[in-house]
Amino acid sequence: MPTTIRYSISDLATYFESTTYDRIMVLCDENTRTHCLPLLTKWIPHFQIIEIASGETHKNWETCMQIWEALVANHFTRNSLLINVGGGVITDMGGFAASVYKRGIKCIQIPTSLLAMVDASIGAKTGIDFQDIKNTLGTFYEAELTIIDPIFLQTLDKRQIISGFAEMLKHGLIADKAYFHQLLDYSFENTIDWPLLIQQSLHIKSSIVAQDPTEKGLRKTLNFGHTIGHAIESYYLEKENALLHGEAILYGMIAALFLSSKKFNYTSAFISALENFTEKHLSTAKIKIDITQVMKYIQQDKKNKGDQFLFVLLDAENQILYDIPCSQNEIIEALNYLHD
Numbered sequence: 181m182p183t184t185i186r187y188s189i190s191d192l193a194t195y196f197e198s199t200t201y202d203r204i205m206v207l208c209d210e211n212t213r214t215h216c217l218p219l220l221t222k223w224i225p226h227f228q229i230i231e232i233a234s235g236e237t238h239k240n241w242e243t244c245m246q247i248w249e250a251l252v253a254n255h256f257t258r259n260s261l262l263i264n265v266g267g268g269v270i271t272d273m274g275g276f277a278a279s280v281y282k283r284g285i286k287c288i289q290i291p292t293s294l295l296a297m298v299d300a301s302i303g304a305k306t307g308i309d310f311q312d313i314k315n316t317l318g319t320f321y322e323a324e325l326t327i328i329d330p331i332f333l334q335t336l337d338k339r340q341i342i343s344g345f346a347e348m349l350k351h352g353l354i355a356d357k358a359y360f361h362q363l364l365d366y367s368f369e370n371t372i373d374w375p376l377l378i379q380q381s382l383h384i385k386s387s388i389v390a391q392d393p394t395e396k397g398l399r400k401t402l403n404f405g406h407t408i409g410h411a412i413e414s415y416y417l418e419k420e421n422a423l424l425h426g427e428a429i430l431y432g433m434i435a436a437l438f439l440s441s442k443k444f445n446y447t448s449a450f451i452s453a454l455e456n457f458t459e460k461h462l463s464t465a466k467i468k469i470d471i472t473q474v475m476k477y478i479q480q481d482k483k484n485k486g487d488q489f490l491f492v493l494l495d496a497e498n499q500i501l502y503d504i505p506c507s508q509n510e511i512i513e514a515l516n517y518l519h520d
């Protein structure tokens with residue numbers, strides 16, 4: 181059953197009136213403990229805290245062990261609850277940890293980054309990186325409840341906001357061009373109607389997931405920009421100047437639009453629009469990558485079938501297409517296009 185989504189942290193009060201758990205653990209990182217947990221404490225009955233180090237490099241097996249060890253040490257049972265308070269790293273990893281602990285304990289997702297609000301915390305995908313490859317281990321596991329409250333965005337820095345915004349642009353590109361343009365028109369200097377924008381993104385993602393929960397077909401369109409984007413993200417993971425997920429996805433989407441224009445005469449106006457956005461907010465629209473290395477990551481992508489590289493692309497009529505095979509040479513051409 182899909183998770184119940186609520187839009188205010190005060191909805192936790194109603195939830196806890198009708199449920200009982202023997203133990204409750206809140207999973208957070210040092211940032212969400214400082215900035216987000218204080219807003220939540222009055223809504224959650226007696227709980228314990230596991231704090232892990234923030235960042236994608238900690239979304240791994242070792243950190244999961246810490247979580248499971250804390251659950252065991254504190255005698256968490258099948259009737260206990262895990263509440264994940266954080267960005268996509270926490271919601272992905274906490275969801276994964278909950279899904280396998282005693283064959284699955286209940287969890288609540290409280291996304292606190294924009295990216296987690298519009299993307300990571302809904303759709304039931306959980307996971308961790310393994311051997312430096314993104315989301316290699318994971319499960320499909322629905323949270324009991326997901327609270328998406330923009331109140332948390334007040335303490336999120338601009339770079340993280342842009343990273344989440346990238347996934348919103350993705351939703352616009354694949355499903356609602358008017359929304360895409362509406363997003364591009366926003367100036368981050370002015371007040372933004374977050375509740376409205378977030379709900380538009382959630383509507384797009386939820387309706388796609390509802391039609392294809394286990395990604396047999398249509399849900400693949402949500403991976404738009406992610407084949408090359410994930411490879412670039414993995415490549416940068418080892419570097420000092422690591423890219424945020426959404427930043428890497430912006431480059432992945434530009435590459436996917438480039439492939440779309442090559443193969444299906446996709447309109448170049450949208451490519452320029454996305455490049456301008458990227459240039460404005462990421463300091464440059466070009467990156468420096470070792471193409472051979474990035475190609476190696478693309479070869480390990482879960483979405484490949486045999487020797488074929490399968491892409492989500494757009495055609496000249498703006499229709500989204502999935503499972504489109506692209507050759508290694510075509511991909512290298514797209515990577516060269518991104519490359520400075």
Ligand SMILES: NC(=O)c1ccc[n+]([C@@H]2O[C@H](COP(=O)([O-])OP(=O)(O)OC[C@H]3O[C@@H](n4cnc5c(N)ncnc54)[C@H](O)[C@@H]3O)[C@@H](O)[C@H]2O)c1
Pocket residue numbers: 209210211212215216234235236239266267268269270272292293294295296299300301302303304305306314315332333334335336337340343424425426
């Ligand atoms: N499961 C899915 O469907 C799905 C979809 C998209 C992305 N993801 C995953 O999401 C992850 C990226 O998520 P992210 O961008 O949220 O990264 P993140 O979890 O690392 O959070 C970004 C940073 O912001 C901090 N932070 C979070 N909320 C804050 C707040 N309110 N105030 C101050 N600081 C705050 C965190 O501590 C962290 O340092 C990636 O691992 C990606 O693979 C999953």
Ligand SMILES: [Zn+2]
Pocket residue numbers: 299347406425429
């Ligand atoms: Zn993503």
